[in-house]
Amino acid sequence: MSQHPLLAGRGFYLGPLFRRAADRHGAVFVTLDRPLDTHPSLGVHLDYRTLADLVEELSGRLWAAGVRPAERVAVHKTDNVDIMLLTCAISRIGAVPALLSPGLAPAVVAQLLERLDRPWLITDRARLEGPLRGLAPSVRRILSVDDAPGAETLGRYAGAEPPTPVRPNPREPALITHSSGTTGVPKLAVHCPHAMWNRLVPQQAMGWPTRRETAALHMSFVHSRFYHLLGVLLRFGSPLVLITDPDPAAVGPLLARHRPGIVETHPNTFVLWEELADAPGAPLSRVTSYGSTFDAIHPRTVRRLLDASTRRAPRLIQLYGQSETGPVAFRWFTRRSAGRADGRRVGIGIPGFTRVRITDAEGRRVPPGTPGRIEARTRGRVLTYLGAHEQYERQLDGGWWQMGDLGCVSRLGALRLIDREADRIDAVHSNLEIEDALMERLEELREVVVVAGADREPVPVVCVRGERPLDPERWRAATADLPAMAEPRQWRFEELPMTATWKVKRVEITRMLAARPSGGRA
Known part of the structure; x- marks a missing residue:
């Protein structure tokens, strides 16, 4: 998939996200459901300008602590919005944030830190006194957002002058996230700004109809999808409601207060939030666009969510893809289409950015309607798996990426998901x-x-x-x-x-x- 020379140097950079948004839109509100661990005294009512200042202030602390461009900085702490701020701060000084989920098993964290080859580690007391107790991670230094024993507190460098922002080459590593790990130890996926830009552009086009709507998000702060959605929303000046606790008892009143027009979370969280459809205060009544990615979503859930909105034509956008590729196919549901929806139909390729094909066990393309292995060709593919490049190469076939899923494509190009290859059971079709x-x-x-x-x-x-x-x-x-x-x-x-x-x-x-x-x- 060739690209115009003028576009070849474009990149999506996380460091300047909030400052650019603040300069463009001003003090747009950002509401949290719990205070930041890095700055608990600020409470939960913030705005673009405050977060831009915090990113720069944290980058000053990191620089004063000794973090330099191209160095890897692992972030593994209690789930909270400050994971996002630390990621942007690390990126701002040209270092490479490596985001490790708070839910990973301690032994897995140790393996991933080993693959990162002596990174910096940003963590907290809850991690060091809990899951990481007794581990001796192979890291350069441990920085803590609080007063954790055995770590150097980031608070020691409070007030340090923020350095001049660093803009790495668009084809050099800029972010490391990990795969889901549904079948074993997660892989470390290395992203570059150019590939991230090629994921961002089509998502901006999809988000244009809902620009400036209040957006409520409950998503993993260690997943690349979160940062692309953040890039879309900040560009359009959307007020944000960032949620860490998905419990409907807490989420319902929060959404009822802010009346979001955009809601995005994981498919399984949407199942949990079905009960918000008729909750007190009608928390979903103003939603015009739901976003679902990471996995296919059940049709029952789609209908309940869309029926909860009083907007004239609400929709649910579904993206199919992986950490390694970004979204490779998309579709949307309306109230009318949800009634007859096939939950396994995950959409079509993104014109100009992705293509999808089905192959047999020998890698040969199969006719439309024939089940086989799903492969995708995309400009948004990661550079490699850190510490496992041979495994990365095995999933490539002449530029086509093996998704690890089974499916089929219709004559009109619609992709239908059957099962993960690893989950296939001979006794059932799907x-x-x-x-x-x-x-x-x-x-x-x-x-x-x-x-x-x-x-x-x-x-x-x-x-x-x-x-x-x-x-x-x-x-x-x-x-x-x-x-x-x-x-x-x-x-x-x-x-x-x-x-x-x-x-x-x-x-x-x-x-x-x-x-x-x-x-x-x-």
């Missing part, structure tokens, strides 16, 4: 289709995941709202025309192993089932 059907028929379900059992039989693991017992008669009626499956295993939702973006780790569930073969409630 685990995901079964899950959509069950979520549709049993409104009491908060989640259902069909995984392979000990003998590769399909085993449904279900979570019921309010932890009520699953009604066996309703289950039998709902599954009567579905492929034969083992008896359902009812778990608490909190037991499901999840990634930072609330993707279910299906391989891990299979391991857990093997460890508790008796089934039933945990």
Whole structure:
């Protein structure tokens, strides 16, 4: 996919994001649901100018501590909005932020820090006295946002003069995030400003109709998608409501106060937020655009969200992609289309930016409608996997990236997702289709995941709202025309192993089932 020479040097840089937004739009409000760990005294009512000042102030602290351009700085701390501010501050001085989810297991964190080759580490007391206790991470120095023992506090450098911003080459590493890790240890994906710009531009075009609408976001602050959405919203001057706690009891009143026109979160969080559709204060009544990425979303959830809005033509935009590629396909739902929606149809390639094809096991392109492996060609692809370049190269086929999913493409180019390759069960055509059907028929379900059992039989693991017992008669009626499956295993939702973006780790569930073969409630 060739590119015009004038566009080849373009880049998306995180360091100047808030300052540019503040210069363009002024003191647009930004509301948090909890104070920053780096600046708790500021409370939860901030604005673009305040955040721009904080990014520059934090960059001064980091520079005074000794962080320099091109050095890697791992951020692994309690989930909060200051992860975003630290990321922008690290970027502002030309260093490379490496964002590690607060939900990662300690042993995984240790492995990723090893791959980062003695990075700086920014963390906090909760990490060092909790999950990281007893670990001796291989890092250059440990900086803490609070007074954690064994670390140097960033507060020591408060008031340091911010350095002149550094703008790295657009094709050099500028951000490191990790893959979901649904099938093992996450990979470290290395992003450059040029590829990030090629992800940003089409997302700006999609966001144009909702410019300046208040946006409420509950997303992983360590995922690249968050920063691209942030770039879109700041460019358009949207007021922001940034949420760390997804509990509907807390989110409902917050959204009712701010009446957002844009709401974006993870698909599984949207399932949780279905109950906001008729919550006191009508918190979703002014939404004109929902955003869903990271995974396909259940049609039942789409309908409930769209029906909760009183806007004339609300829509839900779904992006399909990976950390390694950014979005490669998109679609949107309206009230009318949601009624007949196929939850597995994830859209078309982004014209001018991405293409999608289906291949067989030998890498040959297959005809439309034929199932096979999904491959994508995109200008937004990451540079490499840090410490695992050979694995990165194995996923490439002449510039086409193997997504690790099975699907098919229609004659008109619409992509339909069948399953992850690693989750394939021979006895069923698609685990995901079964899950959509069950979520549709049993409104009491908060989640259902069909995984392979000990003998590769399909085993449904279900979570019921309010932890009520699953009604066996309703289950039998709902599954009567579905492929034969083992008896359902009812778990608490909190037991499901999840990634930072609330993707279910299906391989891990299979391991857990093997460890508790008796089934039933945990």
